[in-house]
Amino acid sequence: xxxxxxxxxxxRVLMFLAVKHQTGELATIDEISxxxxxxxxxxxxxxxxxxxxxLIVTVRGRTGGAHLAKEPAQISVGQVxxxxxxxxxxxxxxxxxxxxxxxxxxxxxxxxGFRRALDAFLMELDRMTLADAITAPSVAASLLGVxxxxxxxxxxxxxxxxxxxxxxxxxxxxxxASPARVAAKTASAPRGAARKTLKSQA
Numbered sequence: 001x002x003x004x005x006x007x008x009x010x011x012r013v014l015m016f017l018a019v020k021h022q023t024g025e026l027a028t029i030d031e032i033s034x035x036x037x038x039x040x041x042x043x044x045x046x047x048x049x050x051x052x053x054x055l056i057v058t059v060r061g062r063t064g065g066a067h068l069a070k071e072p073a074q075i076s077v078g079q080v081x082x083x084x085x086x087x088x089x090x091x092x093x094x095x096x097x098x099x100x101x102x103x104x105x106x107x108x109x110x111x112x113g114f115r116r117a118l119d120a121f122l123m124e125l126d127r128m129t130l131a132d133a134i135t136a137p138s139v140a141a142s143l144l145g146v147x148x149x150x151x152x153x154x155x156x157x158x159x160x161x162x163x164x165x166x167x168x169x170x171x172x173x174x175x176x177a178s179p180a181r182v183a184a185k186t187a188s189a190p191r192g193a194a195r196k197t198l199k200s201q202a
Contacts, residue, residue, distance in 0.1 A: 001090060001118075001121075003081065003084075003085065004084065004085060004086075006042075006046070006084055007080075007081055007084035007085055009036075009038060009042055009043070009046055010046050010049075010050065010080060010083075010084050011077070011080060011081075011133075012032075012036055012038070013032055013046050013047065013050065014050070014055070014056075014068070014075065014080060014130055015130060015133055015134060015140070016031075016032050016035060016036075016144055016146075017056060017066060017067060017068050018068065018072040018130040018131065018133070018134060019134065019137060019140050019141050019144055019146050020067070021067065021068050021071075021072060022137060022141075022148055023146070023147070023148060025065075025067075026059060026063075026064065026065025026066060026067050027065050027066055027067065028064075028065045028066075029043045029044060029047060029066075031145075034145070035144040035145055035146075047066055049083075050066075051066070053083055054069055055068070055069055055070070055075060055080070055083075056068055056069055057069050068130075071131075072129060072130035072131040072134075073129045073130070073131040073132075074129070075129060075130045076125070076126050076127075076128065076129050077125045077126075077128045077129065077130070077132075077133060078123075078124075078125035078126035078127075078128070079126070081122070081125055082122070088118055088122075090114045090117075090118060091110070091111065091114060093105055093108075093111050094111065094114065094115070
């Protein structure tokens, strides 16, 4: 079994976008075409189909381009291959409606073996993501002509918890007596004590 050229080019486009994803910048068809030496006409069709499938996002305009719609680790190679390949009929009897065209079909066990082999093939591709497809991102970026030096990660600082915030010293509570309460207390106290009370209130 051999994958089509369309599938091959689609995987190359996604791998380029996965490398470019680290910079946070858009990738243009011109960039991809120069890196892989692939015709822009082929790439325009591939980028359009990838945009319709929701795997990438395209931005129009002079400063536009394309970028992945998800993280590279969230896009499986098996998903891409299934999207691009027209069918996976390894032999004629796997095609719907053609099972009985072979004289030995009822006694043949090859069809079951081929199906198990295809399932194992796709299962292995399902386990691999775009992130897994690039073993050395910096080397891949150098080979593709992508500058990674512009990428800067901005650390996110969490707000301090209430327990970590400094506690302010409690201010003493001042209780002021009302004039009526002072007058009542003065009237009921002895003369000497009344003078002391009035002096302290002055």
